[in-house]
Amino acid sequence: MTASLPVATQQDGTYPRPQLMRGAWHPLDGQWDFAFRDDPREAPAGVDFDDTIVVPFPPESPASGIGDTGYHLVAWYRRRVTAEDIADAGAAGTGARVMIRFGAVDWAADVWVNGTHLGSHTGGQTPFSIDATDVLDRDGDNELVVRAVDDPHDVAVLRGKQDWLEEPHAIWYHRTTGIWQPVWLEVVPETHVESLAWSSDVPNGSVTLELTLDARPADELDATVELRIAGELLARTNVRLLDRTTEITLHLARQRNGQQYEHLLWNPETPRLIDATITLGRGASEVDAVSSYLGLRSVQATDRRFLLNGRPLYLRSVLAQNYWPESHLAAPDAAALRREVQLILDLGFNAARVHQKAEDPRFLYWADRLGLMIWGETASAYEFSERAIAALTTEWMALVRRDRSHPSIVAWVPLNESWGVQHIASDARQQAFSRSISDLTRSLDGSRPVISNDGWEHAGSDIWTVHDYEADPEILAHRYGSTAAITELFDGFGPAGRRISVGQQDGGQPVMLTEFGGVSYIDQDVEGAWGYSSASDAQDFARRVGGIVGAVRAATPLAGFCYTQLTDTGQETNGLVRADRSPKIPIEDLRRIIAGD
Known part of the structure; x- marks a missing residue:
């Protein structure tokens, strides 16, 4: 088998x-x-x-x-x-x-x-x-x-x-x-692997597999786990399974050499993936066998910086609706998911926030394989009620369990712009829910930062995130260009008239502008077309986007950004590319704006 x-x-x-x-x-x-x-x-x-x-x-x-x-x-x-x-x-x-x-x-x-x-x-x-x-x-x-x-x-x-x-x-x-x-x-098989989850410990050079069976073993049952990269055996272990869920830790001998430990690490420039096979057996008889993969890497948010594998990395993210005119939330075909990841990378981004949607796991596979960091988000409810709390909590837990093994996911976003907690600034219950859903996320996966409420009104975030659709680069440069300006932002109201903090203390979390831009430019008729600001032609579009992104990139207190948005979507014509994924200006020009190449 x-x-x-x-x-x-x-x-x-x-x-x-x-x-x-x-x-x-x-x-x-x-x-x-x-x-x-x-x-x-x-x-x-x-x-x-x-x-x-x-x-x-x-x-x-x-x-x-x-x-x-x-x-x-x-x-x-x-x-x-x-x-x-x-x-x-x-x-x-x-x-x-x-x-x-x-x-x-x-x-x-x-x-x-x-x-x-x-x-x-x-x-x-x-x-x-x-x-x-x-x-x-x-x-x-x-x-x-x-x-x-x-x-x-x-x-x-x-x-x-x-x-x-x-x-x-x-x-x-x-x-x-x-x-x-x-x-x-x-x-x-009657006895089979039901689910698995991977986590990695970079300093100790080890990988842990959480292996879950369909039921507790009724008799003797062993699991053999092998890890390989490009065919090279990295680790093998055999464990007797005594319960439905078993944690299995494998130590990677190669990682003991501190001068070459980085060769196995996953990062956007070298997205190395490790193959895994898990075989269940009783004596010489094979019961079940599955293959998997993982990425060895660490994520931290501290000292005003986002750290990947212990080193600062500036996030150049794009807001991606992942919505297609012909198929809506579903991808037109499996290959479209790879094309979407590649398009984002070609534009000069190293990360994406798939907005108000838990994307198809095959999209995450291509993000893992091609080296695109992802903010894992979910759709929101629109009201605050016991039913809404139960719906979000139940579905979010399932999503975190589904996606926590993907090395490309570097942050979790359970709430966005106070959707479903519209009165969080004054309602202690809604603040408690925002804190609790964030802590629940950390209890399921303590290896990634959690944003309690992306955009404003943070109650328990590991990253300060701000949404600001100001179209004037000079104003953006003033708002985010100094430590004093950032401190003033924390102490008062943000650009949308919302408090940035609702009880959260500044503990040196990184600061990111996670929605901005939104410049609309169309060269065809779109009913109800709009954006947060508008460009008259392609040259004006390049100038406006370049000015806004340039001001944000120059703001040294920021640890990253997320530009709105990747594609035109319905009446929202503020994409860098059209709904058919064709670029509005030459893709190399967009890449120079985004990546500063």
Whole structure:
């Protein structure tokens, strides 16, 4: 089995779960039967599937074949799963389980197979799996049905940039309903690896694997873990598994040489990834085998600087909506995710903040492999309530667990611009929630800085972040160009009329301008086009963007920035590139502005 495992660092970017790979799987994307309905309690038997949809594109998008952007409460999906599909998904050995996996379904999903309800899931950005073994006919045809309930007016769920109005306005876009990330089949052994997570200790030259099985071992079970880079064996260990979750630490002998320890480290210039294989066995019998990868690196935020592997690194970030005209929040195809990462790097950025969206893990794979740092963010709710607290807490925990092994992720952002905590400046409960969601994040992953509320009104941030769409470079230079100006900012109100601190003390955290720019320039008709400021032509666009970015780059108290934004998105025409990803001025000119090359 191990011999057939893919090399995780050399995968082609199509498998939906890039850090936990087996030798076989079968995609269920493509044409499904489809219907919009209004009753969230309706059973499959009463549904007339009167249309077809291309999964995994949301029905609001043209790529889905539906293109209906109106208000819809319920979306129904149905497709046939054949014996050939199941056979392609893996070896059907004794006790093997057939899993139906979903990358993301917005918002609440129920799944039936051959008329039997097998499970439910809530959370529009998080993956889930359904065990269909006991109801599947492995030798014939099967019916898979999915119901997705997503109330477009429910502001307690995580909506992000999905508009509550029927037509997009300001900074909000068309809604996303139902399946919007891949669906696939995977056959797994009865005893199998369910999840894994990697962490690294750079000073001690060690790596720790948190290995979770589907259940506590009923009898003797061992795990063999091997780490390699470019085929070279770095470490191997064998551990007896006595519980469902086991922590396994491997020491990398190469890292004892202090003169060459950096050769294995991950950073944007040399994004080195280490391959891993995990094999479960009973004596000489192999039970399960998976491949994975990791990056060895450390992140700190201290002494007013962001540190990668112990050294200051200036962050040149871009705000990325990762929204496409033809497919909306879903990528047009797997290759588009690599192109997006490469585009950001080509523009001279070394980091990106994927805004109000937990992106497809395959995007994170390309960020890991190509060397793009990522701020891990989530969509926000719009109200502060017990339901909203529960929704954000539950989904955010799942996202941190899903993504914490990606070396490209260098910060966590659970809240943005006080969305869902609109009265945090005066409401002690909302301040408590901001602090607690930040501390919860640190309890799940203590290896990265956490921004408690990106933009303003910080209650427990490891980085001071400010949003400022001032268009005059001289004013920006004055606001951020001196230590005295920064201190004044902490003690008073920010440029949006919001306090930068709501009880947070200045402990030498780095300061970053994490939204600014927003210069609109269009050379074609866009209905409702707008930006935070406007350019008259390409030359004026280059001058304005260059002046703003130049002023920010020259502000020495800042440890980094995040420019708004990567692409034109809907009516927001303030991208550096158009919605089709073509640059508004020559890409080499943009790179000179951003990177200072």
